[in-house]
Amino acid sequence: MSDIIRPYGDTTGDGMVQVSFTLPIPHSKVAEGAAAQLANKMGIDPAMVVHAKPMGPDFTFFVVYGRVNHLVDVSQVEVVERDYPLLTPKEANAAIKRALRRRLTVVGACIGTDAHTVGIDAILNIKGFAGEKGLEYYRELKVVNLGAQVSVPQLVERARAEKADAVLVSQVVTQRDAHLLNTREMSAAFRESYPADKRPLLIVGGPRFDEGAAADLGVDRVFGRGTTPGEVASYLVHQLVERKAS
Known part of the structure; x- marks a missing residue:
């Protein structure tokens, strides 16, 4: 072809x-x-x-x-390919238990004035998305869903209190690049509040994010439209097990 x-x-x-x-x-x-x-x-x-x-x-x-x-x-198209294996819930649970010997804590929220929780709920809530159970279904994951309109200081404070391994932020509202501004504010706040080796994984998602913009936004991963809970869980396991091993 x-x-x-x-x-x-x-x-x-x-x-x-x-x-x-x-x-x-x-x-x-x-x-x-x-x-x-x-x-x-x-x-x-x-x-x-x-x-x-x-x-x-x-x-x-x-x-x-x-x-x-x-x-x-x-041949000239550039995209962000998934660079980690896709795990079943059983495999993800086993990997977390083996590597961390404790539950992996995830804190999720919609930050700023964004009140659209459909995205974060699709990933976190047990009902899930696209036929997949959300992260609450995973036995070895502790999920804290803060809901909508969470300020960045509130998110940082709760992440510290929960000793979060990862922070998931969903942004749907994009007027005047609000999703980009909020993400950069969130990234800067976490980097200021944590030593580099103690900072939780920072993950953002939404339909109008560029998946290749993670470095520019100061986060570890950007997920776009259609992302499933299994993809997010597999990424968490892949990154945190690697960190533990190193």
Whole structure:
């Protein structure tokens, strides 16, 4: 299979794509023309406005369909691959018990003004996500879920009180890069409060994080959309068992 590919819409290699966006303009023929103009400037030509819906009196949401001439070279794509084995709950429990000889403590929260707990609950709560049980299901994990709108000082204080091995933070609200600012604040606070060799693992997750940005954000790992509890548990075991061994 060739490494050079084009988008697929109606027929193979036709270059057809669909994009959506909102413009700060009331819905009208002029608004639809503006949407088509923007799409043209994005390289979509011809651009067809296939959906337009008012979003209140001053905004319009658009879906535009059309052709692009850009090619994608799959061989040049860079992603963060999972670099640790995926463990079953039984295997994870056994590894923790063998390496730590105690339960591994995880503290989770949504920090700042973020009140969306769906992400953190999907990973921590026993009901889990995508057919997998959450971290509360793991016998050798002690899970402390602080919920939403937790301040960074509160998170640090609770992590110290619980002697946390890992801190999981979920961020869904991204207006004005709030998720990035909150994460950097959290990272700086933990690095200031802990000696380097005593700091818990810092893990963040959310649908609009770049998984390759961990170093820039000052955390150990970034998980993106679709992450399952098993992936997080396996990462915790992999990192903490390695630390113990070293």
